[in-house]
Amino acid sequence: MKSGDVEDVEIRLLLEGVQEIYGYDFRDYADASIKRRLTHWLAESEFDTFSQAQSRLLRERSVFESLLRGITVNVTEMFRDPAFFRAVREQVVPFLKTYPFVKIWHAGCATGEEAYSMAILLNEEGMAGRYRMYATDINEAVLQKAAEGVMPITEMQRFTRNYQKSGGSVSFADYYTARYDRAILSAALKKDIVFAPHNLAVDGEFGEMNMVLCRNVMIYFKPPLKERCLQLFDSSLLAGGFLCLGLKESLEKKQIGARYEELAAPLRIYRKHYG
Amino acid sequence: MASTFQAVVIGVSTGGLQALQKLLGQLPADFPLPILIVQHVRPDAGSSLAKLLDERCALRVKEADEQDEILPGTVYIAPPNYHLLVERAGFLSLSADPYVSFARPSIDVLFESAAEVFGPDLIGVVLTGANFDGSRGLQAIKQQGGTAIVQDPADAEARQMPQAAIAATAATGVDYVVALDGMAALLQKLAPRRATLPHITRGRNA
Ligand SMILES: C[S@@+](CC[C@H](N)C(=O)[O-])C[C@H]1O[C@@H](n2cnc3c(N)ncnc32)[C@H](O)[C@@H]1O
Numbered sequence: 001m002k003s004g005d006v007e008d009v010e011i012r013l014l015l016e017g018v019q020e021i022y023g024y025d026f027r028d029y030a031d032a033s034i035k036r037r038l039t040h041w042l043a044e045s046e047f048d049t050f051s052q053a054q055s056r057l058l059r060e061r062s063v064f065e066s067l068l069r070g071i072t073v074n075v076t077e078m079f080r081d082p083a084f085f086r087a088v089r090e091q092v093v094p095f096l097k098t099y100p101f102v103k104i105w106h107a108g109c110a111t112g113e114e115a116y117s118m119a120i121l122l123n124e125e126g127m128a129g130r131y132r133m134y135a136t137d138i139n140e141a142v143l144q145k146a147a148e149g150v151m152p153i154t155e156m157q158r159f160t161r162n163y164q165k166s167g168g169s170v171s172f173a174d175y176y177t178a179r180y181d182r183a184i185l186s187a188a189l190k191k192d193i194v195f196a197p198h199n200l201a202v203d204g205e206f207g208e209m210n211m212v213l214c215r216n217v218m219i220y221f222k223p224p225l226k227e228r229c230l231q232l233f234d235s236s237l238l239a240g241g242f243l244c245l246g247l248k249e250s251l252e253k254k255q256i257g258a259r260y261e262e263l264a265a266p267l268r269i270y271r272k273h274y275g
Numbered sequence: 276m277a278s279t280f281q282a283v284v285i286g287v288s289t290g291g292l293q294a295l296q297k298l299l300g301q302l303p304a305d306f307p308l309p310i311l312i313v314q315h316v317r318p319d320a321g322s323s324l325a326k327l328l329d330e331r332c333a334l335r336v337k338e339a340d341e342q343d344e345i346l347p348g349t350v351y352i353a354p355p356n357y358h359l360l361v362e363r364a365g366f367l368s369l370s371a372d373p374y375v376s377f378a379r380p381s382i383d384v385l386f387e388s389a390a391e392v393f394g395p396d397l398i399g400v401v402l403t404g405a406n407f408d409g410s411r412g413l414q415a416i417k418q419q420g421g422t423a424i425v426q427d428p429a430d431a432e433a434r435q436m437p438q439a440a441i442a443a444t445a446a447t448g449v450d451y452v453v454a455l456d457g458m459a460a461l462l463q464k465l466a467p468r469r470a471t472l473p474h475i476t477r478g479r480n481a
Contacts, residue, residue: 030368032360032388037372073372216371219341219357248341248354248369 010050011038017058018067024138025201026071028225034071041070065141072139074110077158079117080215081247082165087264088118089167092211092242093125095271102131102210105236107200107229108217109135112146112193113159117166118213119189120175124168128188134206136198147195149185151176156183200229205236212237215246215268230256239274278467280422281396282345282361283308284389286382286412288315288404290432292324294455296331298402299350301459304333308398308466310350311339311359311367311389313380315404318356325352343367353380360388376408386412395420398465400458402426404436410443417447424461430454 011034012027019025026034038050045066047053057063079085096102106115115135122131137143151159160172176183198206200217212233218226233243234256243251243260245268251257260270287294291314299310314324322338328350329336337343339351339359344366353359357369358380375381386399386409399416401409403426413423425441428434441449453461 030360031363032368032391033370033372035391036360036370036384036388073370075371075373219369219371223342246371248357250340 007039007050008035010054011035014038014050014054014057017054018064021058022061022064023202024068024199028201028222029071029220030222033220037071037073038067041067044070068139069141072137072142074137074139074142076110076113076216077155077162078113079159079162079166079168080114081267082162082167084244084247084264084267084269085117085121085162085166087267087269088244089121089125091264092269093122093127095240095242096122096131096210097125097127099210100130102127103208104131104133104211105206105209105213105233106133106135107198107212107214107233109137109143109146109195110139111142111151112149112195113151114213114215115146115193116149116185116189117163119193120163120168121166123188124170129192131192133193134209135193135195136206137195138197138199138201140197143195143197147190149190151183151185153178153181153183200232201225205232207236208238209236209241210238211242211244213244215244215249217246218249219246227255230254234259234272237272239272241272243270243272244268245270278465279396280308280398280466281393282389283310283398283400283462283466284386284412284416285310285312285400285402286386286404286409286436287312287402288382288406288408288433288436290403291315292327294402294426294432295328297455298458299328299332299334299336302332302334302462305348306334306463306466307347307469308462309345309347310334311345311353311361311385312350313353313359313382313385315378315380315382315406315408316355318379320355322354328352339367339369341367341369353385355380358384360384361392363392376411377406378408382409383412383415387415390415390419390421393419393421397421398424398462400424400426400462401437401440402455403431403433405433406436407439409436410439413440413449414443414447417444422451422465423447423449424451424453424458425449426458427452427454430456 163172263269325338336350425437428437
């Protein structure tokens with residue numbers, strides 16, 4: 001047996017243990033990425049092998065939490081994929097405006113940049129006070145950061161560029177206050193966003209949504225878990241609601257695909273049929 | 276002995292478009308192995324590289340989509356702003372993880388994940404580039420018993436990447452250092468006669 005094969009067995013056992021003890025299920029995550037992250041976590045840890053880590057991992061919550069942080073990578077940015085946000089502004093918002101009030105779910109929101117971008121966009125389009133967003137993630141540490149709405153000031157140049165490319169036309173600096181090396185987002189952006197823990201692998205639906213965004217989260221899942229998530233989104237969405245995926249994800253060959261129509265072709269915005 | 280190679284991975288950066296056009300352009304439509312490529316591009320580069328290469332090569336070239344099955348005689352290009360990885364089940368996956376070796380897509384990420392899956396049945400190729408991505412990946416390929424090919428630095432538009440790859444694999448030694456012109460012929464010599472579907476260990480999600 002190659003040592004690599006032993007490691008595969010160890011990883012399987014480790015994920016099973018984590019599932020049984022803590023209820024976090026990573027067994028249906030795509031092998032290649034999760035192995036990369038676990039190996040990285042191990043290299044930074046005090047343990048030499050996964051078997052060695054196992055014993056303390058199952059007994060000490062703090063060890064598990066460090067593993068959780070290692071497994072869930074939370075890279076995100078404001079107005080990520082500007083063309084997508086431009087299409088939301090131009091092609092989705094006109095539909096949303098026909099409702100007196102809309103509910104939006106950001107699944108896998110990481111540190112909240114995507115939800116804050118949507119809030120900026122909706123406020124600019126005259127929908128302030130007419131929406132509530134639910135922004136959820138498996139990782140509670142990032143949710144806490146998300147709720148604070150504080151970002152490194154060094155990121156603001158990039159976010160401003162994205163914002164402008166997405167069709168934003170006011171001064172982006174109006175949306176935050178600079179304090180030393182940090183940018184504090186304005187309270188007007190935060191007040192209609194609820195940040196809450198939710199695990200797509202085990203938790204249930206969020207009812208009556210007009211829009212669900214789940215971008216760059218399911219790319220880490222194996223096909224059965226992807227299907228589970230899509231069913232969840234489908235049962236959360238109202239007819240005529242919008243489902244937004246990452247630029248490299250699609251509903252092609254997915255079970256719920258037949259009930260959706262693609263709105264802005266390469267940008268992965270889908271609309272649920274009526275009836 | 277019959278060739279047991281199952282895949283080719285290629286990493287390239289500065290000067291990549293010309294290099295890939297030349298290399299892929301010299302391979303016939305029935306080249307029997309899948310080819311997975313990371314070319315460094317800007318995050319907002321769009322998907323034109325795959326289209327362009329597809330028009331100019333006999334092989335089918337496409338931008339990799341998540342969950343693409345790895346098929347022989349097909350060239351998969353990593354999409355801008357995503358890492359490209361090989362899954363055990365014979366499929367591709369993408370990731371939005373942080374930059375590795377200052378790049379996303381990163382050559383190291385593709386090479387390391389491919390080495391895990393294909394072991395000794397993998398050919399890794401490092402072409403022109405002005406950075407060090409690909410060195411660690413090529414090392415991983417050698418450690419798993421795979422074959423390493425590096426473009427002759429003297430022949431490369433940017434020599435750093437090939438040079439670094441040669442230095443990094445010094446312990447085991449690179450198998451071939453060749454000019455771009457000889458690369459297609461070498462790959463054809465190494466590849467099996469006929470396409471065999473990669474007999475990858477089927478994982479749980481196969
Ligand atoms: C790459 S980030 C994507 C952030 C944002 N949606 C974007 O596109 O910029 C992926 C996020 O998915 C979260 N995640 C991973 N597994 C999850 C699960 N089972 N349930 C909910 N969120 C999960 C991670 O914690 C991480 O914050």
